[in-house]
Structure formats: C-alpha cells, structure tokens
C-alpha cells in the first residue's frame with residue numbers, strides 16, 4: 495500500500511515526508527529526488543492489548559510513503575505543464591500538500607491547479623486509446639474491449655465536465671477494465687494544508703474553514719504544521735512530550751494524518767495477541783475471516799476451521815479469554831464472517 499506525497503514545489507512535501515518517517519532529507523532545495531519510507535501505523539489499541547499479555551514483541555501495521563515530486567514548477571502559471579512521474583501512477587492514494595504557511599499562500603488556487611493538472615493528465619491518457627480501441631472494434635468486429643471503451647468514454651465525459659473519475663460510480667468489473675490506466679483522478683486523495691507555526695493554536699478553526707474541500711469518498715483533508723511536526727519527529731522519544739506541552743498540543747498531527755491515510759486506502763486492522771507477539775494486521779474492509787487468516791499465513795486460509803473473535807472494547811472490559819467466554823463476548827465465527835476493525839482474533843485451522 496503506497497501513498498504518494500505530491501504538491502507544488504516548496505509546498506512542504508519533503509518536510510511532511512520527514513515528519514511522517516523521521517528521516518532527515520534536505521528541505522527547501524527544490525530537489526526532485528524521490529524518497530521512500532515504510533511507516534508504522536500508530537494504534538493505541540495495540541499497546542492496550544499488549545499490556546494484557548505482556549508479549550515479547552509488538553508489531554504494528556505498516557504503509558509506505560513516497561515523496562514523489564510528481565509536479566513541475568511551471569504549472570503555477572501554465573496549464574498542462576505537469577511532469578507526471580511514472581511512480582505517481584503506481585500509488586494507491588495521493589496526499590496533496592498545499593502551502594498554507596507562506597506569505598503568498600493561496601490554498602484555493604493551488605488545490606484547483608493540482609486538480610486541473612491531474613484532470614489534463616488523465617484526459618491525455620484516454621484520448622489516444624479511445625480512437626485506437628474504436629478503430630480496432632470496427633476493423634475486427636471483436637467486442638472484447640467494448641466495456642473498456644464504454645468506461646473510457648464515461649471517464650472522458652466526467653473529466654470534460656471538470657470532475658474526477660473517482661466521482662464516477664464504477665462497479666468492480668468496470669474498474670477492472672480500466673485499472674491498467676492507473677488514473678490519477680481515480681485515486682483517493684487527502685489534501686494536507688500546511689500551516690505556519692503561529693497558526694497552530696487555530697488549527698481546529700482552520701480545518702472547519704477548509705471543510706468545503708472535503709468530498710465524501712473522494713477527498714479528505716488534514717491540517718498540519720509540517721515544520722513543527724518535522725522537528726518533533728527528529729527529537730528523541732523522551733523529549734517529545736515536553737515539546738508538545740510547550741506548544742500546547744496534545745498529540746502530534748502526524749498520528750492522525752497517518753491514520754487518515756490508512757482509512758483512505760480502505761484498510762482496517764485486526765489483532766492477534768499472545769505471549770510471543772501482539773500484532774496488528776492490515777486487511778481491506780470487507781475481508782472474510784478466512785481471507786483475514788490468509789494475511790497471517792496462507793496455510794491458515796486454506797485450512798481455516800473457525801475464528802474466535804472478541805472486539806477490542808470487550809477485551810478492555812474483560813481482560814482475558816476466560817472472562818470473555820463467561821460473559822458470552824467471545825464469538826465463534828465461520829468462513830462467511832466479515833472481519834471488523836479492532837477485532838481480536840484467534841484462528842483455528844487444520845493443515
């Protein structure tokens with residue numbers, strides 16, 4: 495699962511990347527180098543559960559972030575000037591960093607600009623192919639690609655109306671027909687407004703002001719101060735709390751941003767806990783118990799018998815299997831069970 499950090503030059507992409515990853519890449523240098531990092535998804539529930547079993551090891555869910563540098567600088571004045579790096583097309587979701595800190599900041603303009611550029615890039619990807627497929631169908635009379643053509647035309651129409659492909663309700667089959675195009679405007683987005691240090695105390699108010707940029711199922715928003723978050727990420731663990739206290743902040747915005755990104759990808763976590771390891775596992779929303787078991791080990795999926803499931807909340811109340819059982823809070827589930835975010839699961843399997 496990959497999230498591409500994109501945005502105009504000097505909007506704070508590398509700063510945000512450093513903040514989420516704890517890495518120390520150079521900022522402010524107009525560099526277009528691509529940086530990658532695998533990030534642990536912070537989850538308080540995992541620590542709470544670990545406290546009950548005292549495991550040797552705690553393992554977090556993970557996602558990958560890329561400082562993708564996909565947009566060239568010229569775009570600010572001229573449309574269609576964008577260099578789309580091929581890396582960007584491989585992303586599962588995009589985090590668009592928007593300059594809201596500099597004296598010349600104009601978040602509304604920049605978000606529109608990024609949007610226009612992505613629309614133009616997708617239009618270009620479609621154009622040649624519509625003609626090509628149409629001709630081939632006419633020539634051969636073969637209809638295999640008729641669905642692809644139909645979906646492409648619908649994508650083209652929505653882009654012409656200056657809307658995003660993710661606003662089209664495509665079913666699974668239709669999505670599959672155009673998956674190869676890896677459309678930018680089909681990827682879920684998170685707009686990250688990068689505010690200045692002195693605005694931090696107002697970040698909640700600023701976030702409500704930007705709520706007009708939220709689009710259900712298409713775009714989420716986050717308000718962060720990249721610079722402060724980056725400084726925080728480079729402090730030793732034990733100094734972070736004082737740093738936050740001095741600023742009057744309770745929790746780093748990065749934690750929330752990472753969790754938002756995780757949800758944006760349609761991902762949820764379930765937990766397995768025992769003395770050797772307490773672990774958060776990543777699955778897609780809607781996975782059945784055997785598929786979730788497959789995330790742990792392929793043999794678990796093949797030999798799946800049943801899952802013994804308790805919610806995180808019930809675990810916190812009852813503390814152990816015995817009490818969960820007596821309170822009828824340990825549920826025996828079969829192969830059709832849909833796993834929920836926060837389920838604590840013990841798989842029974844036969845191999």
Ligand SMILES: Nc1nc2c(ncn2[C@@H]2O[C@H](COP(=O)(O)OP(=O)(O)O)[C@@H](O)[C@H]2O)c(=O)[nH]1
Nearest residue numbers: 503504505506507508509521522595719720721
């Ligand atoms: N004041 C302030 N400056 C920032 C913030 N985020 C980034 N910058 C500055 O903006 C410049 C560009 O940052 P950088 O992360 O390199 O941007 P990129 O080109 O998008 O990767 C650097 O000089 C940063 O120090 C912020 O939250 N507050």
Ligand SMILES: [Mg+2]
Nearest residue numbers: 507508524525
């Ligand atoms: Mg950079």
